[in-house]
Amino acid sequence: MMWVEEIETLPRSGLESIQLKRLQALVHRMYDKVAPYRAKMDAVGVKPGDIRSLADLRKLPFTTKDDLRDNYPFGLFATPMDDVIRVHASSGTTGKSTVVGYTQADIDLWASVMARCLTMAGVTKGDMVHNAYGYGLFTGGLGAHYGIEALGATVIPMSGGNSKRQVTIMRDFGSTVLLSTPSYALNLADAMVDAGVRTEELKLRVGIHGAEPWSMNMREEVERKLGIRAVDIYGLSEIIGPGVAMECLHSERGMHILEDNFLPEIIDPDTLEPLPYGETGELVFTTLTKEAFPLIRYRTKDISRLFLEPCGCGRTLIRMEKVMGRTDDMLIIRGVNVFPSQVEHVLMGIDGVEPHYQIEVTRDGSLDVMSVLVEVSENIFSDEIKVLENLTKKIQAEIKDMLGVTCKVKLVEPRSIQRSEGKAQRVIDRRTI
Amino acid sequence: MRVEQIAVFLENKSGRLAEITRILAENDINIRALSVADTADFGILRLIVDKVDLAKETLRAGGFTVGKTNVVAVEVPDRAGGLASVLEVVHEAGLNVEYMYAFVNRSGTNAVLIFRFDEMDKAIAMLQEKGFVLLTGQQICAL
Numbered sequence: 001m002m003w004v005e006e007i008e009t010l011p012r013s014g015l016e017s018i019q020l021k022r023l024q025a026l027v028h029r030m031y032d033k034v035a036p037y038r039a040k041m042d043a044v045g046v047k048p049g050d051i052r053s054l055a056d057l058r059k060l061p062f063t064t065k066d067d068l069r070d071n072y073p074f075g076l077f078a079t080p081m082d083d084v085i086r087v088h089a090s091s092g093t094t095g096k097s098t099v100v101g102y103t104q105a106d107i108d109l110w111a112s113v114m115a116r117c118l119t120m121a122g123v124t125k126g127d128m129v130h131n132a133y134g135y136g137l138f139t140g141g142l143g144a145h146y147g148i149e150a151l152g153a154t155v156i157p158m159s160g161g162n163s164k165r166q167v168t169i170m171r172d173f174g175s176t177v178l179l180s181t182p183s184y185a186l187n188l189a190d191a192m193v194d195a196g197v198r199t200e201e202l203k204l205r206v207g208i209h210g211a212e213p214w215s216m217n218m219r220e221e222v223e224r225k226l227g228i229r230a231v232d233i234y235g236l237s238e239i240i241g242p243g244v245a246m247e248c249l250h251s252e253r254g255m256h257i258l259e260d261n262f263l264p265e266i267i268d269p270d271t272l273e274p275l276p277y278g279e280t281g282e283l284v285f286t287t288l289t290k291e292a293f294p295l296i297r298y299r300t301k302d303i304s305r306l307f308l309e310p311c312g313c314g315r316t317l318i319r320m321e322k323v324m325g326r327t328d329d330m331l332i333i334r335g336v337n338v339f340p341s342q343v344e345h346v347l348m349g350i351d352g353v354e355p356h357y358q359i360e361v362t363r364d365g366s367l368d369v370m371s372v373l374v375e376v377s378e379n380i381f382s383d384e385i386k387v388l389e390n391l392t393k394k395i396q397a398e399i400k401d402m403l404g405v406t407c408k409v410k411l412v413e414p415r416s417i418q419r420s421e422g423k424a425q426r427v428i429d430r431r432t433i
Numbered sequence: 434m435r436v437e438q439i440a441v442f443l444e445n446k447s448g449r450l451a452e453i454t455r456i457l458a459e460n461d462i463n464i465r466a467l468s469v470a471d472t473a474d475f476g477i478l479r480l481i482v483d484k485v486d487l488a489k490e491t492l493r494a495g496g497f498t499v500g501k502t503n504v505v506a507v508e509v510p511d512r513a514g515g516l517a518s519v520l521e522v523v524h525e526a527g528l529n530v531e532y533m534y535a536f537v538n539r540s541g542t543n544a545v546l547i548f549r550f551d552e553m554d555k556a557i558a559m560l561q562e563k564g565f566v567l568l569t570g571q572q573i574c575a576l
Contacts, residue, residue: 376442376475376498383440383479383502383549384531385470411475413444414498 001124003116003151007260008315012308015316019263020054022288027051027060030296033078036071037063037296057265057286058274062297065098068238073099079292089137090237090337100139100237101292107146109289110240113258114147117246120256120313121206121231123177125152128203130175132166132184133211134335135159139241140211144179147243153177160184160335163191171201178207181335182214182222182230186366189225199227208233210242212332213323215432232322238298239285245320250312254319257306261289264320265297266306269327280305282327283320301327329427331361333368333405340426343372346398352379353395358417363431370407372399375414434557434567435503436547437485442498443469443476453478456495462488465573466547468534479534481506481547483574504549505557506568511537511544519546519565526559528552538576545573 002008010018028048030037040061041047050059068076077084085104089097102110123129129148133140141159148155156173158166160180166188169175178185185207192199204226209219210233222230234255235242244262245255257264265274266281275281283300287293305321331338340359347353356375361368374395382388392409399407443449450469457464466481482488485501492499509515516535523530529551537544545568550556560567568576 378498378500381440381442381498381500383438383477383500385472385477386531388475388477389472411442411444413442413449413496415496416444 001119001122002315003112003119008116008256008317010260010316012316015260016054018260019288022260023054023057023263023286024048024051026286026288026294026296029078030294034076034294036067036076037061054263057263057297060286060296062272062284062299063295064299065238065301068098069096072096074101076295077101077292078294079103084292086142088139088142088237088241090139097137098238100241103291105291106240106293109261110143110243111146111150113240113243113261114143115151116258117233117243118147118151118153118177118208120246120248120315121177121208122249123148123151123153123206123208127153127176128156128174129153129177129179130156130158130166130170130173130204132158132160132178132180132188133242138335139235139237140181140335143235143241143243144208148179163188164195167191167195167197170204171197174203176203176205178204178226178228180207180209181211182209182218183212183334183363183366183368185209185222185226185230186218189222190366192226199225202227204228206231208246210234211335213325217432234320234323236300236302238293238295238300239287240290244285248311248313248315251319254307254321256311256313256315256317256319259318261287263288264306264318266304267299269299277306277308277318280324283323301330303327331359331370331427331429333361333370336403336405338370338403338405342403343399346402347372347374347395350391350395350398352377353391354379356414356417357426359427361427361429361431368431370405371410372407373410373412373417375417376411377414434505434561434569435553436481436506436568436570436573438502438504438547438549439480439482439485439488439492440500440502441478441480441492443471443478445471445474445476450478452495453492453497456491457482457488460484460487460491462491463574465576466534466536466545468532468547470532479532481570481573485570502549503553504547505553505560506573507546507548507560508538508543508566508568509546511542515544516546519560522559522563522565523548523550523556526555528556528559545576 031048084101086102089099135141207230232247234245245257247255263286265284269282283302283304302323303325354377358373360371395409463483470477531549533548
């Protein structure tokens with residue numbers, strides 16, 4: 001089943017002509033309305049009229065997270081604030097959030113792309129959809145919510161947390177579809193065991209999981225423990241939130257990108273040159289249809305591959321492979337974006353703490369555990385236990401404050417943190433992805 | 434009347450204490466008293482040694498985090514009630530003991546109590562006023 005079949009099964013040429021028309025309009029709009037991007041275009045001598053084919057996309061400058069930060073909070077918005085009806089934000093590299101805005105048309109667009117994604121997973125208006133993505137500044141909860149409503153299914157706006165209650169509601173309301181991060185899905189599976197609820201008592205059929213990297217092994221675990229089919233969804237707040245790409249029930253590999261709205265490229269992160277289909281590189285998106293916060297050639301830092309082979313579902317939309325990693329050092333801990341630089345920022349703000357630290361990520365059952373190892377310098381050392389314990393508590397509290405993630409803080413001896421080529425190795429990720 | 438004490442940060446992994454004592458032995462440094470305070474994740478080794486500065490230097494060169502703090506050493510008769518008599522004074526004066534440890538000297542007639550108080554000056558004045566014998570670092574090493 002498809003939500004908008006006429007678009008999703010278009011021959012490539014038809015789709016590309018829609019993309020080009022939208023791209024040209026977008027570039028004109030950005031040049032007129034978004035001064036920082038106009039300056040970027042002027043700097044490389046590109047005018048909106050220079051974009052005559054989709055291949056001309058490569059003439060346009062990239063947009064990066066730094067651009068978003070430099071223009072914090074609303075500097076890259078393309079519409080007056082009067083037309084913006086909602087904002088969302090995600091954590092940024094040095095404490096500044098990445099802020100995104102939506103007009104009414106953007107919210108409608110978001111609902112429709114999300115509805116298209118849900119349809120790919122076989123969700124229909126007859127479904128009871130348990131939405132356990134967090135509601136709030138994070139795009140996950142509300143983004144999925146509006147899509148479920150647009151589809152006409154029943155939404156249970158659970159948000160995250162209180163797993164026991166989630167399990168009870170899932171059973172009593174007869175939830176058929178679960179939306180959550182993959183790690184939270186496993187958490188719910190554990191909560192079911194604790195509550196003595198068996199999968200046969202549930203009506204769950206399919207799980208739609210994203211917002212953090214997960215392995216095929218983890219997928220099998222989710223499917224086995226919850227007795228469901230688990231599929232992958234991709235999105236990021238800068239582009240719109242959830243609803244950028246979605247795995248259909250036929251796809252053996254990869255997610256269909258809703259490329260009539262989000263034009264993908266794969267580039268070499270070093271040379272910044274576009275790579276042909278099938279090659280691995282950094283995923284870049286241009287939002288073709290957004291009003292308040294359009295982006296041209298936004299570098300996601302996600303590593304993936306694009307492929308055009310036709311899919312069993314009949315969609316002609318290009319597919320992207322499951323994200324294989326990041327070009328930067330961003331970590332995703334329980335769905336929250338964490339940059340080592342943020343941890344460093346917190347540590348440097350504490351008197352006497354030297355920037356010798358390491359972040360160790362492990363998985364305890366189904367939950368990510370972040371430990372911050374801090375070398376004990378003579379400045380912070382004390383012969384009294386309580387002084388050192390208060391220090392670890394303080395670091396823990398400030399990291400929680402800044403990142404919203406609870407971590408363990410472990411004091412270690414000086415020079416015990418691995419240094420490679422004179423440079424400290426900041427992150428050790430022991431999770432098996 | 435203070436005694437210099439060396440404190441060393443100990444990560445909770447095997448062989449660390451052995452490494453510290455090896456360094457001290459190699460440098461001919463004699464340990465007079467010690468205590469280890471431990472938590473789930475780390476420990477603190479506190480040492481009274483005959484060559485404080487050399488111990489600090491060599492341990493630091495060996496990659497350890499080392500601190501030097503002052504403690505009070507009180508000599509009491511080695512019999513029942515010896516420690517109680519000191520703690521009574523401490524309690525009456527409203528002082529807090531951050532930590533303490535003890536050892537018995539070679540002759541076996543006296544015990545030496547090592548204290549770290551929250552208010553060191555006040556504690557020293559109070560103990561001296563009550564007639565307790567406070568030892569210097571040199572005296573401890575000579576025991």
